[in-house]
Amino acid sequence: MNKYNDYKLINYDKLTYAGNIQNLATVEDNENYVFIKGDICDSKQLKNVFEEFNPEFVVNFAAETHVDRSIKATDEFIKTNIEGTQTLLEKAREHEIKKLVHISTDEVYGAVGPSQQVDETGQLAPNNPYAASKAAADMLLRAAMKTYRQPINIVRSTNNYGPYQFPEKFIPLVISNAMHHKKIPIYGSGKNMRDWLYVLDNCRAIELVLNNASPGEIYNVSTNNLISNLDLAKQILAIMEKPEKYIEFVEDRPGHDFCYAIDSTKIRKELGWQPNIDFKIGLQQTVQWYLNHEEWLDDVSTGKYLDNLEKVKQQYPEV
Numbered sequence: 001m002n003k004y005n006d007y008k009l010i011n012y013d014k015l016t017y018a019g020n021i022q023n024l025a026t027v028e029d030n031e032n033y034v035f036i037k038g039d040i041c042d043s044k045q046l047k048n049v050f051e052e053f054n055p056e057f058v059v060n061f062a063a064e065t066h067v068d069r070s071i072k073a074t075d076e077f078i079k080t081n082i083e084g085t086q087t088l089l090e091k092a093r094e095h096e097i098k099k100l101v102h103i104s105t106d107e108v109y110g111a112v113g114p115s116q117q118v119d120e121t122g123q124l125a126p127n128n129p130y131a132a133s134k135a136a137a138d139m140l141l142r143a144a145m146k147t148y149r150q151p152i153n154i155v156r157s158t159n160n161y162g163p164y165q166f167p168e169k170f171i172p173l174v175i176s177n178a179m180h181h182k183k184i185p186i187y188g189s190g191k192n193m194r195d196w197l198y199v200l201d202n203c204r205a206i207e208l209v210l211n212n213a214s215p216g217e218i219y220n221v222s223t224n225n226l227i228s229n230l231d232l233a234k235q236i237l238a239i240m241e242k243p244e245k246y247i248e249f250v251e252d253r254p255g256h257d258f259c260y261a262i263d264s265t266k267i268r269k270e271l272g273w274q275p276n277i278d279f280k281i282g283l284q285q286t287v288q289w290y291l292n293h294e295e296w297l298d299d300v301s302t303g304k305y306l307d308n309l310e311k312v313k314q315q316y317p318e319v
């Protein structure tokens, strides 16, 4: 909103349990910002929104994203991540959107590394229902690029971290549990590795793809900064000056990929992207953000933030 202050930004979001309208309080009053509570599976509502606002670009972040939830119940993942993506891409085509940028994930490649990396030509081999639903969406997008020459880019990033992340995700979960003197569950041996990307570095990557990438291109986004879950939990506890005894090993997640090592040479060379935020600094800032936003964390952890949904229903009538 700050950088593109002559753009009208339409935020179309279903506000599932993962969506929190409070996170947008700072932009809510901006005259170039419009919030619409809507579902990407709802073809009629999407049509109305496209007709009313006539957007030039679409960036699709909407998804069910938590692997553990996908293992327990897959329905919503199939609906939003596959059917929703297909519905959105069809509407984007009908309305001749100049470009659709779809946010995918490193998980579509399945377990890779740490001794090797996969680039954008790598085989899709997802190992959990979330990853499979994202890979299925990537296939539908690929088909639309090839069949209709639809202008689409796909961005596959590694794990994001930073402020406002829902505390079911690993980093805010560790911080939140340590703040509340609760055990920190670590799957299996804790040796599984992830490559962490500060959310604003990912935003800059998406911005570059939106502005400068040729249609049909796919980009991996990674920092080459692999760290085991156990070491990460220990680093967070050290920053918070909390004891390691909070760590509790629990039964491993079924289908738990050991590592996602993706090669991001393409976006670095073609679009000049590189991460700006050093992991140690980003992690420190993130921990500090959660410590400074205890009320936000409590609202989200206790479910109080869901009360806002009633307000939203009155404030944002259906388009």
Ligand SMILES: NC(=O)c1ccc[n+]([C@@H]2O[C@H](COP(=O)([O-])OP(=O)(O)OC[C@H]3O[C@@H](n4cnc5c(N)ncnc54)[C@H](O)[C@@H]3O)[C@@H](O)[C@H]2O)c1
Residues within 6 Å of the ligand: 012, 013, 014, 015, 016, 017, 018, 019, 020, 038, 039, 040, 041, 060, 061, 062, 063, 064, 065, 066, 080, 084, 103, 104, 105, 106, 134, 156, 157, 158, 159, 160, 161, 166
């Ligand atoms: N978080 C990560 O580490 C990470 C890493 C790689 C890729 N991704 C991808 O980035 C995107 C955003 O991830 P996130 O972590 O912010 O997710 P999140 O779960 O925190 O938020 C998802 C958002 O999508 C909205 N949504 C869900 N279903 C919808 C629907 N049917 N219609 C409209 N809106 C809907 C929710 O209300 C919420 O605001 C996802 O596509 C995810 O697969 C995330």
